Amino acid sequence: MSEFSAEVFQNEYLPAGSDTVDAVVTIRSGETGAASAPASMAGRDAVEIIVIDTSGSMSEEGGRKMRGALEATAAAIDTISDGVQFAVIGGNAAAYMIYPNEGLAVADPSTRDQAKSTLRRVRPKGGTAIGTWLRAAGYLASQRPGAIAHTLLLTDGKNQHEDDRTLDAAIAACAGLFQCDARGLGTDWDVNELRKVATALLGTVDIIPRPEDMTAEFTKLTRQAMGKDVGRVLLRLWTPKGSVCEFVKQVSPAVDDLTTKAEPINPLTNDYPLGAWGPGEERDYHVRVRIPVGSVGDERLAGRVMLVVADAEQPAALVRAVWTDDEALSTRINREVAHYTGQAELADAIADGLAARDRGDAATATVKLGRAVQIAHESGNGDTVRLLQKVVDVDDPATGTVRLRREVDRTDEMALDVRSTRTVRVNKQN
Amino acid sequence: MVLPDKAENGREPSDTPQTPDDVVVAAQEVGEATGLTCSACSEDAPEGAKFCEACGQDLDTQPKPICVACGEREVADDGYCHSCGQKQPEERDHHVLVDGRIAAGSDRGRRHHHNEDAFAVANVGTGAVLVVCDGVSSTPGSADASLAAANATRETFLAGLGAADIDSDVVDVEELLVAAVASAQTVTVEVATASGSETRTDPPSSTLVAAFAAPVDAASADSPITITVAWLGDSRAYWLGASSILLTTDHEIGGSLSRWIGADSPDARPETSVVTVDGPGLLVVCSDGLWRYGSEPTELEALVLASISGTQTSPPSAEMVEALLKAANDGGGHDNITVAVWSSTDLGRSTTETPDQQDHPEEVEEGTNE
Numbered sequence: 001m002s003e004f005s006a007e008v009f010q011n012e013y014l015p016a017g018s019d020t021v022d023a024v025v026t027i028r029s030g031e032t033g034a035a036s037a038p039a040s041m042a043g044r045d046a047v048e049i050i051v052i053d054t055s056g057s058m059s060e061e062g063g064r065k066m067r068g069a070l071e072a073t074a075a076a077i078d079t080i081s082d083g084v085q086f087a088v089i090g091g092n093a094a095a096y097m098i099y100p101n102e103g104l105a106v107a108d109p110s111t112r113d114q115a116k117s118t119l120r121r122v123r124p125k126g127g128t129a130i131g132t133w134l135r136a137a138g139y140l141a142s143q144r145p146g147a148i149a150h151t152l153l154l155t156d157g158k159n160q161h162e163d164d165r166t167l168d169a170a171i172a173a174c175a176g177l178f179q180c181d182a183r184g185l186g187t188d189w190d191v192n193e194l195r196k197v198a199t200a201l202l203g204t205v206d207i208i209p210r211p212e213d214m215t216a217e218f219t220k221l222t223r224q225a226m227g228k229d230v231g232r233v234l235l236r237l238w239t240p241k242g243s244v245c246e247f248v249k250q251v252s253p254a255v256d257d258l259t260t261k262a263e264p265i266n267p268l269t270n271d272y273p274l275g276a277w278g279p280g281e282e283r284d285y286h287v288r289v290r291i292p293v294g295s296v297g298d299e300r301l302a303g304r305v306m307l308v309v310a311d312a313e314q315p316a317a318l319v320r321a322v323w324t325d326d327e328a329l330s331t332r333i334n335r336e337v338a339h340y341t342g343q344a345e346l347a348d349a350i351a352d353g354l355a356a357r358d359r360g361d362a363a364t365a366t367v368k369l370g371r372a373v374q375i376a377h378e379s380g381n382g383d384t385v386r387l388l389q390k391v392v393d394v395d396d397p398a399t400g401t402v403r404l405r406r407e408v409d410r411t412d413e414m415a416l417d418v419r420s421t422r423t424v425r426v427n428k429q430n
Numbered sequence: 431m432v433l434p435d436k437a438e439n440g441r442e443p444s445d446t447p448q449t450p451d452d453v454v455v456a457a458q459e460v461g462e463a464t465g466l467t468c469s470a471c472s473e474d475a476p477e478g479a480k481f482c483e484a485c486g487q488d489l490d491t492q493p494k495p496i497c498v499a500c501g502e503r504e505v506a507d508d509g510y511c512h513s514c515g516q517k518q519p520e521e522r523d524h525h526v527l528v529d530g531r532i533a534a535g536s537d538r539g540r541r542h543h544h545n546e547d548a549f550a551v552a553n554v555g556t557g558a559v560l561v562v563c564d565g566v567s568s569t570p571g572s573a574d575a576s577l578a579a580a581n582a583t584r585e586t587f588l589a590g591l592g593a594a595d596i597d598s599d600v601v602d603v604e605e606l607l608v609a610a611v612a613s614a615q616t617v618t619v620e621v622a623t624a625s626g627s628e629t630r631t632d633p634p635s636s637t638l639v640a641a642f643a644a645p646v647d648a649a650s651a652d653s654p655i656t657i658t659v660a661w662l663g664d665s666r667a668y669w670l671g672a673s674s675i676l677l678t679t680d681h682e683i684g685g686s687l688s689r690w691i692g693a694d695s696p697d698a699r700p701e702t703s704v705v706t707v708d709g710p711g712l713l714v715v716c717s718d719g720l721w722r723y724g725s726e727p728t729e730l731e732a733l734v735l736a737s738i739s740g741t742q743t744s745p746p747s748a749e750m751v752e753a754l755l756k757a758a759n760d761g762g763g764h765d766n767i768t769v770a771v772w773s774s775t776d777l778g779r780s781t782t783e784t785p786d787q788q789d790h791p792e793e794v795e796e797g798t799n800e
Contacts, residue, residue, distance in 0.1 A: 240515035241500070268513070291515065297540045297763070298499075301515035318510070320517075322543060 003030035004233070004277075004307045006317035009336035012299075013322050013329035019293050021302035023319040024251070024336035025285045029230065029277040046084045047104060047149040048225055049137045049178065050076055050218075054090040057157050057188065058124035061211065065185060066124045068211030069154060072218035074116045076152065079222040080107045085147065087140050088115060092126030093161045095136035104140055127161035130193065131170030138174040148231035148276050149178035151201075152221050154214070156185040159193050167193065171200045176232075179203045179275050181221050184418075185211065187410040191417045199256065202275035205418050209411045228276035234308035235272040235285065236265065240301065243291040248272050251340040252284035255347045255421040271308065284425070286340045287319060296323045336426050339379060343423040346375040346384065350420035354391075354413065357404065366392075366404055374400030381424045387416040522573070524755070526748045527551070532558050533746035534770035537755040539719055540763030542567055546636075547717050547768035548577040550584035557644025559587055560770040563614075564637040564665050564717040566690065567766070575621045575634035579614035579691055583640050586613040603642050604702050607660040614638055615691045615698040622693040635692025637663025638700065639678060643713045643772055646706065655709050655774050660700035662689040664718050670734055671711025671774075674727035677703060709774040712745065719767035720758050733757055734771075746771035 010023035050073055058066040073088060080086050085104035090096050099105065099115040133153065141149040159167055174180070180201035182194040185208050198205040208217050235258075239245050250256040262270040274283070289302045303319035324330055353368030369392050376384040377397035385397070390412035392402040473484035481488060495505040499516035506512045509520075519538075522545045526535035530553040538545040546565030552558065563580040565572030587610040591601060622633040639661040645653035657677060659667045664680040664687060681689035681701070691698050714734065724733035737753035738745050751769060758767040 238512070240511075241513050243515075294516075295540065297538070297543065299517035299543065300499075301510040301517070304510075318508070321515075324543070325541060 004028065004309055004314050005030075006305050006307060006315070008305065008317045008319055009334055010319060011330075011332045011334040011337070012320040013324045013326070013332065015327070015330040016296050016323055016325055017293055018323070018330075019290045020246075021289045021291060021319060021321045022334070022337045022341075023287050023303065024334075024340055025235075025287060025305050025317060025319075026336075027235070027274070027283050027285065027307065029233075029279060029281045031280045045144060045147040046081075046226075046228075047141055047144050047147045047178065048076075048080050048084055048086045048107075048222065049089060049140055049149070049151040050087070050222075051089045051091055051095075051133050051137055051151060051153045052098075052122075053092075053128065053155040053157065053185075054122055054124050055092045055126055055128045055155075055157060056124055057128075063124075064211045065156060066122070068214045069185070070119045070122060072154075072214035073119055075215045076218040076222040077107075077112050077115050079219050079226065080112065081226050082108050084226070085144055086111075086115075088119070089133060089136050089140075090122060091129070091133035091136075091155070093129050093132075094126075095129075095133045097136075098122060103143065128155060128157045128159055129161040129166075130155060130159045130197065131162045131167040134167075134170045134174050134180070134197070137180075138170075138177045141174075141178040146231075148228050150225035150228070150276070151178045151180045151203075152218065152225075153180055153182045153194075153197065154185060154208075154218075155182075155189055155194070157188050158190045167196070171197055175200055176273070181205075181225075183208050183214075183217060183221075184414075185214065187414055191414055195418070202273060204254070207411065207414050207418050209415070224278070225276075227278035229278060230309055231276045233274040233277050234263075235274050236269060236306040236308050236313065237272065237287065238269045238304040238306070239289050240291055241268060243289050243302070245270065246288040246290055247286070249286045249344065250274075250283060251286045251343060252282075252423050252425055254423060255344050258285075274307075284336070284340065286337065286344070289319065291321060294321065294323050296325050298323050339426040340423065342375050342379055343381070346372055346379070346381065346423075347421045349375065350384075350388070350416060354417055354420075357391075362404055366402060369404070370400035370402040372400075373397050373402055379424060381422075383422065383424075384419070387412070387419055391416055522577075526751050526755075528746070528748045528751075529553060530558075531746065531773045531776060532560065532770065533748060533751045534560070534768075535748075535751035535755050536766065536768040537719075537759065537763075539766050540759055542766055544573055545766050546573040546576055547719065547766035548573075548580040548636075549715075549768050549770050550580035551770050551772075552584055552588055554588070554591065554642070555644065556648045557642065558713070558772040559584060559640065559642045560667075560713065560715040560772055561638070561640040562665050562715045562717055562768050562770055563639075563691075564663065564719070564766065564768065566635045566637075566687070566692075569632040569634050569692075571621060571625050571627055571634035572636060574625075575618045575692065576636040578617040578621050579636050579638055582617040583610045583614045583638065586610040587640065587642070603656075603658045604660070604704055607640050607642060607658055608700060608702060610640060611638060611660050611662070611691070611700045612698070615695065618691045619693045627693075631694070633693035635690045635694065637661075637665040637687065637717070638691050639663075639665040639667055639715055640700075641667045641677070641713060641715050643774070645709070645774065651775060653709065654706050655711070656704065656706045657713060658702070658704045660702045662691055662695075662698065662700050663687050665768075666716055666718075666721050668714045668716075668721075668727055668730050669705070669707050669711055670714060670727070670731045672708050674711075674731045675705075675707070676727050677705060711774050713772040713774070714769060715771075716769040717766060719763075719765035720754060720769050722764065723758050723761040746773050 005028050007026045052069050084107045087104050088098040090098045099118040105111045137151045181203040182198045182205045194205045247259045258272040291302050299322045302321040305317040307314040349368045349372035353365050356364035395401040471485040494503050496503050497511035500514040502513040504512040509518045523538040532551045534549050534551050536547050548563045550561045561580045561583045563576035565576035590606040627633050641659045643657045647653035659677045661678045664682050667677040724730040737750045741749035
């Protein structure tokens with residue numbers, strides 16, 4: 001079993017009367033042997049489910065979309081390690097098994113070949129009902145409780161054959177059953193729908209602009225999933241009596257607010273799901289706690305961070321609060337906290353800027369996207385700067401002076417939207 | 431200053447050794463105070479019980495300590511309360527010691543996060559040596575340096591006295607104190623060297639005041655008292671008696687120390703003074719964390735008298751020292767607070783006669799029978 005570790009970055013010194021404690025917690029999973037990722041999941045209890053959109057719209061572009069999706073699925077099947085339980089589900093207004101006929105198959109050379117040959121029979125037809133697809137995946141995953149379950153979901157359209165409530169209920173029903181990476185092909189899908197799916201199911205969301213990009217993306221995601229060797233890691237956070245946990249956010253590799261996912265363990269302790277981990281992974285979390293104010297000179301624990309791996313608690317990292325009237329101490333800026341506070345603001349500025357642009361509020365959009373350029377530039381988030389440059393013309397990144405572009409490719413706009421939460425680590429500075 | 435005498439007068443120091451009866455009573459009381467109590471339901475349990483008869487709790491599991499801040503029995507192994515989060519004080523944050531005619535104590539204060547003050551004391555015949563060091567809080571490692579310096583001063587001084595008859599004039603106490611301070615300087619530099627900080631611009635450093643007081647005539651209760659003091663920095667010695675006086679002059683220029691011990695000290699030789707005063711009275715040695723709340727001898731005297739007035743026992747006592755530390759904290763606790771007090775006379779102070787024991791004379795009898 002991997003040994004996890006946690007490290008806290010904070011300025012523990014608070015001015016008199018202050019009640020807010022910020023800390024960045026870096027969590028690392030242990031290295032297990034040679035990090036030959038695809039082999040990690042072999043022999044483990046793991047489930048991989050591929051859900052592909054086979055609705056009528058997939059026949060567009062002369063069938064390139066459907067062909068691309070099937071080729072990508074075949075590549076993903078080839079990436080599944082021996083011994084992993086897997087299935088391929090087709091989705092339209094309903095969900096149906098492509099392979100196997102029912103339940104899950106165990107991956108080996110012969111089942112992988114059978115699965116790939118079955119793909120040839122798939123024909124695009126019908127509507128889109130993502131909630132129904134998810135429930136089908138959830139049903140399969142529920143047959144292997146305790147397994148590390150991952151679903152790769154592809155759609156090219158909006159969830160037209162279900163109302164929001166049906167989708168939300170399906171997402172809720174699947175939470176904890178599997179993790180889901182959701183991908184949208186082209187530009188006719190709804191970023192918010194897939195983001196909702198990925199956020200609730202501890203996965204990622206992204207755009208695949210062209211059909212020919214799918215194989216690389218499917219292969220990458222399946223390989224990543226095969227690399228996970230520990231499922232259902234929990235961050236267990238104790239905070240003192242009378243305190244309020246303002247938020248617990250993953251801030252690296254991407255911003256993901258976990259606050260509402262808190263599962264109370266006792267009145268002072270909550271668990272936050274961190275999903276599955278591979279060896280040598282490192283993620284950062286920003287925790288903000290408001291605690292009862294102490295006297296100058298007092299030291300209190302504001303948080304005790306533990307990790308629950310395979311139902312066992314692993315060592316704690318301490319978030320502290322020390323009240324002082326020494327301004328040299330209390331005004332010290334912690335680099336990690338400041339950096340990730342900025343990265344979270346960056347994500348918000350992009351979301352706000354794009355929303356303002358959508359409703360025709362050019363003034364707000366210019367200010368917000370300008371601010372986003374400024375933060376991305378300052379923090380060395382080059383990928384986000386490049387995405388922003390496709391939506392705005394940058395006159396001066398240092399001051400965030402930008403002009404909205406009149407002609408913006410829909411793909412670029414959606415790419416900026418889905419990737420707005422990606423962060424860089426503090427040491428990549430400039 | 432007239433010292434209140436609260437216990438029976440006329441008891442000699444030789445009365446203090448406990449009789450066998452006293453010992454038995456003390457042991458019984460300890461047993462009652464810490465007797466088995468279930469940590470889960472608070473039921474009492476007989477000695478040696480493994481499980482609580484009321485609720486079944488395993489009595490072998492040590493109950494957690496009680497938090498100093500919220501009173502919950504929730505202090506975790508790492509010293510933080512598992513309910514309110516309060517860090518429990520470390521031993522050095524607040525400690526008080528009573529030994530013969532000496533009472534001493536040190537407290538972190540309200541503003542500092544560590545206690546860099548230290549003291550070392552010893553009764554020497556009918557006299558005593560008191561040492562207080564105030565580590566400079568702006569320099570890392572000063573807490574270690576001050577403790578090492580205080581202990582070295584006391585040990586070197588006591589070793590110098592050796593088997594010599596200190597009540598005779600053969601020994602030059604002043605010279606011994608100067609040598610003791612030199613040893614304190616040596617260990618302070620060693621602390622710096624051990625941490626690799628001796629070449630820094632701010633190696634660990636400390637003030638130091640060491641005072642030795644002894645009656646001129648050990649056989650006479652009314653004897654005048656000779657006090658020898660050696661010091662560097664702004665920690666002070668006072669004599670509080672018929673006339674109260676300050677025995678030291680601060681080494682300070684424009685708010686900064688002008689003399690101290692430490693690797694960067696320009697001159698670590700102490701200033702010394704020798705005075706003879708009329709007894710009875712109290713020798714008080716303290717850091718600026720105390721005297722800033724009562725600098726003039728009359729002010730410090732008032733502070734000390736106030737600390738005695740609320741206590742049940744004769745000075746110098748733990749209660750008195752606690753009261754002095756509290757007074758400084760109530761005044762703001764701006765710095766670490768350290769005070770060591772020696773009384774020139776034994777004022778019949780006795781801790782064996784407590785009201786509690788007088789209420790249960792029959793237990794003495796039971797104890798004797800066992």
